[in-house]
Amino acid sequence: MRINDTQLALVNKQIGALRSAGSFYGKKLAEAGVDGVASAEDFENLPFSEKADLRDAYPLGLMTAPEEDIVRIHSSSGTTGLPVIIPYTKKDVDDWATMFARCYEMAGITKNDRIQITPGYGLWTAGIGFQAGCEKLGAMAIPMGPGNTEKQLKMMVDLKSTVICATSSYALLLAEEIEKRGIKDQICLKKGVIGSERWGESMRKRIHEELGIELYDIYGLTEIYGPGIGINCKYETGMHYWDDYIYIEIIDPVTLKPVPDGEKGEIVITTLVKEGAPLIRYRTHDLSRIIPGECPCGSKFPRLDIIQGRTDDMVKIKGVNVFPSQIEEVLAETEGASSEYQIRISHLDGKDTMRLYVEAQSGSVDFEDLGKRIADKTKAKIGFTPIVKVVELGMLPRSEKKTKRVIDERYE
Ligand code: ZN
Numbered sequence: 001m002r003i004n005d006t007q008l009a010l011v012n013k014q015i016g017a018l019r020s021a022g023s024f025y026g027k028k029l030a031e032a033g034v035d036g037v038a039s040a041e042d043f044e045n046l047p048f049s050e051k052a053d054l055r056d057a058y059p060l061g062l063m064t065a066p067e068e069d070i071v072r073i074h075s076s077s078g079t080t081g082l083p084v085i086i087p088y089t090k091k092d093v094d095d096w097a098t099m100f101a102r103c104y105e106m107a108g109i110t111k112n113d114r115i116q117i118t119p120g121y122g123l124w125t126a127g128i129g130f131q132a133g134c135e136k137l138g139a140m141a142i143p144m145g146p147g148n149t150e151k152q153l154k155m156m157v158d159l160k161s162t163v164i165c166a167t168s169s170y171a172l173l174l175a176e177e178i179e180k181r182g183i184k185d186q187i188c189l190k191k192g193v194i195g196s197e198r199w200g201e202s203m204r205k206r207i208h209e210e211l212g213i214e215l216y217d218i219y220g221l222t223e224i225y226g227p228g229i230g231i232n233c234k235y236e237t238g239m240h241y242w243d244d245y246i247y248i249e250i251i252d253p254v255t256l257k258p259v260p261d262g263e264k265g266e267i268v269i270t271t272l273v274k275e276g277a278p279l280i281r282y283r284t285h286d287l288s289r290i291i292p293g294e295c296p297c298g299s300k301f302p303r304l305d306i307i308q309g310r311t312d313d314m315v316k317i318k319g320v321n322v323f324p325s326q327i328e329e330v331l332a333e334t335e336g337a338s339s340e341y342q343i344r345i346s347h348l349d350g351k352d353t354m355r356l357y358v359e360a361q362s363g364s365v366d367f368e369d370l371g372k373r374i375a376d377k378t379k380a381k382i383g384f385t386p387i388v389k390v391v392e393l394g395m396l397p398r399s400e401k402k403t404k405r406v407i408d409e410r411y412e
Pocket of ligand 1: 232233234235240295296297298299
């Protein structure tokens, strides 16, 4: 889905604002000699922006509107170094609420709903975005913030909350507590709006079944407003996103060239009407794809698949980009395989070799047969056949932190 003329005109306005403000990106564009784009090709040659650049602009270097027009800042923290500060004008705050209200509407939520909001409030964009969208829609916000499960459940029962907004892990925790206390018949929840992170199908199924609610993935990041720039509809065919506010392209994270619709790659976002801190071609490092064609719901807003991981997890083997999430998908649909695996890549006789170690589920499993089925399914998914070794449950290393799934021995 290439950028259209309406969007190009908006990008030119964003470039003009950045340049005349002389803000961090304005200077960068001036240095690169960019003062506008005339075509989709021009656009695809614009420099990318990166989170590391945003840190360099700390504290207020991104500010592109006059100080008197800035009404709020938000901040995203990384694992290292300085936070990123994003200034918002009144219009930005309002646009964000409008997008978020659209998300609720897309999920079939109305002003008669009572929305219990468990994401945190504060410097980052979570809670306040859920709240502003709720108020814009006209529904009743129950602004809980995170934690205090006891109180969450009391409010959920007494106020008859119909919608829960949460991370997938907190939604699961609440579901388990409700189950444990046997209070499911006192719960009025119908829908859950879940911050889009990578979460497995089995977790989704558990939350869906234990709470008996429809689940909606909402997407967004602090650098680009916050959560609320896209959400799936009831057909669950990917997340519709608001292409009158943002332009999304998917690029190959290695060649940095845009890939055709339907192909997986890195999400790159350009803001179209932002005032406080416009961003051009911002690399999110989130992996997904544009879903081609029309959604059965009839909405003309384009669709982005649910987030399938981060580019940082990707490895290139035999010239093919392989993502651990693809292996997880194979294992989830292979009977007899557990979710634990390890990928080892080596370079032998001038060729890359991928070995895939997989733990079998407990019980009687024919290891050889299971290995063959995994190898076949992996080939269908990534295009070449790995050497699969099935091992007993509990054989692969576990870590309290994030388990290392990919070991690349080619460059050791
Ligand atoms: Zn739809």
